[in-house]
Amino acid sequence: MQPLTLYVLDLSRPAGDDPDAVITRREVTDAVLRTDDLGVTRGDGIFETILVHHGLPQAMDPHLDRFARSAAMMDLPVPERELWRRAVEVTAAEMAPHAPFAAVKFVMTRGVETEEIPTGFAYGFVPDDPTRARLDGIDVVLLDRGYRHDVSETSPWLLQGAKTLAYAINKAALREAARRGAHDVIFVSSDGYVLEGPNSTLIARIDSTYVTIPTSLGVLPGTTQGDVFAALDLVGAQTRVGELFPADLSRADAMWLCSSTRGAAPVRSLDGTPVAVDHDVTAMMNDALGARER
Amino acid sequence: MQPLTLYVLDLSRPAGDDPDAVITRREVTDAVLRTDDLGVTRGDGIFETILVHHGLPQAMDPHLDRFARSAAMMDLPVPERELWRRAVEVTAAEMAPHAPFAAVKFVMTRGVETEEIPTGFAYGFVPDDPTRARLDGIDVVLLDRGYRHDVSETSPWLLQGAKTLAYAINKAALREAARRGAHDVIFVSSDGYVLEGPNSTLIARIDSTYVTIPTSLGVLPGTTQGDVFAALDLVGAQTRVGELFPADLSRADAMWLCSSTRGAAPVRSLDGTPVAVDHDVTAMMNDALGARER
Numbered sequence: 001m002q003p004l005t006l007y008v009l010d011l012s013r014p015a016g017d018d019p020d021a022v023i024t025r026r027e028v029t030d031a032v033l034r035t036d037d038l039g040v041t042r043g044d045g046i047f048e049t050i051l052v053h054h055g056l057p058q059a060m061d062p063h064l065d066r067f068a069r070s071a072a073m074m075d076l077p078v079p080e081r082e083l084w085r086r087a088v089e090v091t092a093a094e095m096a097p098h099a100p101f102a103a104v105k106f107v108m109t110r111g112v113e114t115e116e117i118p119t120g121f122a123y124g125f126v127p128d129d130p131t132r133a134r135l136d137g138i139d140v141v142l143l144d145r146g147y148r149h150d151v152s153e154t155s156p157w158l159l160q161g162a163k164t165l166a167y168a169i170n171k172a173a174l175r176e177a178a179r180r181g182a183h184d185v186i187f188v189s190s191d192g193y194v195l196e197g198p199n200s201t202l203i204a205r206i207d208s209t210y211v212t213i214p215t216s217l218g219v220l221p222g223t224t225q226g227d228v229f230a231a232l233d234l235v236g237a238q239t240r241v242g243e244l245f246p247a248d249l250s251r252a253d254a255m256w257l258c259s260s261t262r263g264a265a266p267v268r269s270l271d272g273t274p275v276a277v278d279h280d281v282t283a284m285m286n287d288a289l290g291a292r293e294r
Numbered sequence: 295m296q297p298l299t300l301y302v303l304d305l306s307r308p309a310g311d312d313p314d315a316v317i318t319r320r321e322v323t324d325a326v327l328r329t330d331d332l333g334v335t336r337g338d339g340i341f342e343t344i345l346v347h348h349g350l351p352q353a354m355d356p357h358l359d360r361f362a363r364s365a366a367m368m369d370l371p372v373p374e375r376e377l378w379r380r381a382v383e384v385t386a387a388e389m390a391p392h393a394p395f396a397a398v399k400f401v402m403t404r405g406v407e408t409e410e411i412p413t414g415f416a417y418g419f420v421p422d423d424p425t426r427a428r429l430d431g432i433d434v435v436l437l438d439r440g441y442r443h444d445v446s447e448t449s450p451w452l453l454q455g456a457k458t459l460a461y462a463i464n465k466a467a468l469r470e471a472a473r474r475g476a477h478d479v480i481f482v483s484s485d486g487y488v489l490e491g492p493n494s495t496l497i498a499r500i501d502s503t504y505v506t507i508p509t510s511l512g513v514l515p516g517t518t519q520g521d522v523f524a525a526l527d528l529v530g531a532q533t534r535v536g537e538l539f540p541a542d543l544s545r546a547d548a549m550w551l552c553s554s555t556r557g558a559a560p561v562r563s564l565d566g567t568p569v570a571v572d573h574d575v576t577a578m579m580n581d582a583l584g585a586r587e588r
Binding site: 001002028031034036037039041109145147151154156158159165168169 | 302326339408469
C-alpha cells in the first residue's frame with residue numbers, strides 16, 4: 001500500500017476561506033517529517049482512512065466527525081473542518097486515474113515537541129483488493145483487548161474510542177491472528193464484552209436482527225457500519241445497537257467486519273468454528289457502499 | 295526538548311564491522327521521515343532514552359538489552375547491537391559541549407509499509423533540569439492502567455513490557471495528572487497491582503526495604519532503578535523485587551520514581567496525601583547515578 005499522492009498541510013495558521021493556500025503537493029517519497037515529531041516519537045496524533053470512489057471521498061462527514069472527536073479526546077487543537085475536507089478532496093481527486101476504488105489516509109499529529117504546531121498530511125493509496133474477502137469471507141479469532149468494557153468512562157486517559165496513531169497493539173493483534181491462521185480479530189473486553197476489530201466494526205445477525213456494539217464500550221463509531229445500517233434500514237431489516245457476548249456470537253447466523261477500505265467482509269469462521277456466509281446480503285451491503293454519492 | 299544533534303542509520307544492509315559507514319549526520323530541523331513510515335502511521339517502532347554525562351552514555355548495556363527485548367516483543371528485526379551502540383556514542387559525544395548532562399533518544403521503526411526496511415535514528419537533547427524534582431519531590435497520582443496484572447502472560451499482543459512508540463496513552467495519563475495538579479503518575483492494574491510510571495520505575499521503601507515491581511507484571515525493566523538498587527546494595531540496604539498494592543504504598547515511608555533523564559525523583563505526595571522525602575537517600579541515589587562511568 002505504497003502511497004501514490006501526498007499533500008501536506010501548513011497548520012501554523014488558520015486556513016479560513018482559502019484552504020488551498022496551506023495545502024501543498026509533495027512527492028510520496030519525499031521525507032517531510034522531522035524525527036522529533038510527536039507523531040513519530042509518541043504515536044501522539046490521530047488519523048482517518050476514507051474510501052475514494054472514482055476520485056470522490058465516501059462518507060466524508062462521518063469521518064470528519066470522528067476526526068474531530070478523536071482530537072477532542074486527545075486534547076489536540078480542533079481540526080479546521082473545511083480545510084481537512086478540502087485536503088481529502090484534492091488528494092482523492094488525484095487518485096481517480098489510478099483505480100476506481102482508492103483510499104485517502106489523513107493524519108494530524110501534535111507536531112514537534114517545542115513548537116505546538118500540529119503536523120498535517122493526507123495521502124492517497126490503492127488498498128488491497130477486497131473482492132476475495134467479500135466473496136470468500138474471512139477467518140477471525142477473538143482476542144482479549146485487556147480493558148474492562150467501561151474504561152472509556154472510568155479511565156478516559158486510556159483513549160478508548162479515539163483513533164490515535166498509537167496502533168502498535170492493533171498490529172500485534174493482527175500478527176497474533178496470522179499466527180493462528182486467521183485474517184482478522186474481534187477484540188473482547190477483559191470482562192467478556194464483544195468489542196470491535198483492530199480496523200473494523202462488527203455487525204452480527206442474531207434472530208434476524210443486525211446488531212452492532214455501542215460506542216459507550218469504547219469502540220469507534222463505525223463510519224462504514226453506519227452506512228450499512230442505513231442500507232439495511234432501507235430494505236426493512238431490523239437493526240439494533242447493543243451489547244454482545246461471545247455466547248451471542250455462537251448464536252449468530254452471520255457476521256461481518258466493516259471497514260472503509262474492505263467494505264463489509266463476511267466472517268466465515270470464528271476461532272476455527274465455521275460461520276455461514278450470506279452472499280446475497282453481503283453483496284447488497286457492498287453494493288450499497290459502492291453506490292454512495294460521496 | 296528540541297534536539298540538538300541527529301544521526302540517521304541506514305538499516306537496509308548489515309553494518310557489520312563498519313558501523314560508521316551507515317551512520318549519517320543530519321540537521322535536527324531536516325525532514326528525514328516519510329509520511330508512510332509505520333513509526334508515524336502506527337506508532338509501530340521502539341525506542342530508548344539514555345542519559346549522557348559529559349558526552350558519555352550511561353547504562354548503555356541495560357538500554358541495549360531492553361531495546362533488543364522490545365524488538366523481539368514487536369516481531370521487529372534484531373537490532374545490530376554494536377551499530378546502535380556506535381550511533382548512541384557518536385550522538386552522545388556531540389552533546390558534550392552543550393551541557394554536562396544530556397540525553398540521547400534512539401528509535402527503530404518498522405519502516406515504510408511496503409519496503410520492510412526499518413528506519414533508525416538517534417538524536418541528542420538537553421532534558422528538563424531535574425534539580426528541583428530531586429530536591430523538592432514530585433506530586434504523584436495513581437491512575438488505572440486498565441489491564442490486569444497478568445496480561446503480559448495471557449495476552450502478549452498487548453505489548454506490555456515493550457517500549458514502543460505508541461505512547462499516546464502515557465501522554466494522556468500525564469495530562470490527566472496535570473489536571474489533578476500533579477507532576478506524574480503511578481499506574482495500577484485493573485485488579486489492583488501497583489505497576490510503574492508512564493516514563494519511570496517505582497521504588498518504595500517499606501519496613502526499611504527498598505521494593506520495586508517485577509517485570510512479570512508487564513512493567514519495563516528499569517535501567518535507572520537497576521543502578522539505584524546496585525548503589526543501595528553497596529551501602530548494605532535491603533532491596534527486593536515484589537508485588538505491591540496501593541495499601542502497601544500508604545505504609546511506605548519514602549518513594550521514588552526513577553528514570554534516565556530525571557534520575558531518582560522522590561515522591562512528596564500520593565493522591566494528595568503527603569509522603570516524607572528522604573533527602574539524604576535521594577542525594578545518595580543521584581550521586582551514584584552521576585558517578586557511573588558509562
